[in-house]
Amino acid sequence: MHLIVEQRHKKTTVTCLWLYAILLLMRFLGIDFGTKRVGVALSDETGRLAFPHSVILNDKNLVAEVTQIARDQKVKAIIVGESKNLDGKANSLMKHVEVFVKAIHKEAHKPVYLEPEFWSSFQAGRRQGRRQQGSRGTGVRAEQRRENGMLDASAAAIILQSYLDRRNS
Numbered sequence: 001m002h003l004i005v006e007q008r009h010k011k012t013t014v015t016c017l018w019l020y021a022i023l024l025l026m027r028f029l030g031i032d033f034g035t036k037r038v039g040v041a042l043s044d045e046t047g048r049l050a051f052p053h054s055v056i057l058n059d060k061n062l063v064a065e066v067t068q069i070a071r072d073q074k075v076k077a078i079i080v081g082e083s084k085n086l087d088g089k090a091n092s093l094m095k096h097v098e099v100f101v102k103a104i105h106k107e108a109h110k111p112v113y114l115e116p117e118f119w120s121s122f123q124a125g126r127r128q129g130r131r132q133q134g135s136r137g138t139g140v141r142a143e144q145r146r147e148n149g150m151l152d153a154s155a156a157a158i159i160l161q162s163y164l165d166r167r168n169s
Contacts, residue, residue, distance in 0.1 A: 030160025039152030052153035081117035
């Protein structure tokens with residue numbers, strides 16, 4: 001993009017460009033909530049691409065840790081995977097998700113949106129070349145493989161990317 005500006009309007013134009021650039025910077029944080037671990041993903045500054053960030057233990061420090069990441073990364077909103085059964089009804093995990101959403105909204109002072117997620121951990125496992133159900137012949141349980149990698153963070157990135165794609169379309 002080329003910009004031709006007369007000298008007398010240069011300061012105004014530069015100010016407008018900075019404001020425009022700031023408005024375009026929309027970083028988002030994605031969450032794949034689990035009872036043991038929580039996957040975290042971040043978008044790029046343009047809010048178009050999601051990337052795995054980290055995995056946090058689901059303990060008493062969870063809300064504080066997620067809030068700190070949101071503040072450090074200057075995210076505009078937090079996207080949490082909405083856990084439902086295949087028939088579209090909330091499952092047992094969703095009760096925990098709702099409690100987490102209320103707590104994170106109160107603590108982080110950021111908008112929190114639920115994004116429907118189906119099989120995000122399974123999809124993340126497939127993308128990493130792993131099988132989620134069993135480990136016949138490998139000698140390694142699926143749970144151990146999950147802990148060794150960033151599977152939960154990858155699942156959070158899938159949830160966040162789904163939100164970003166819908167938002168940007």
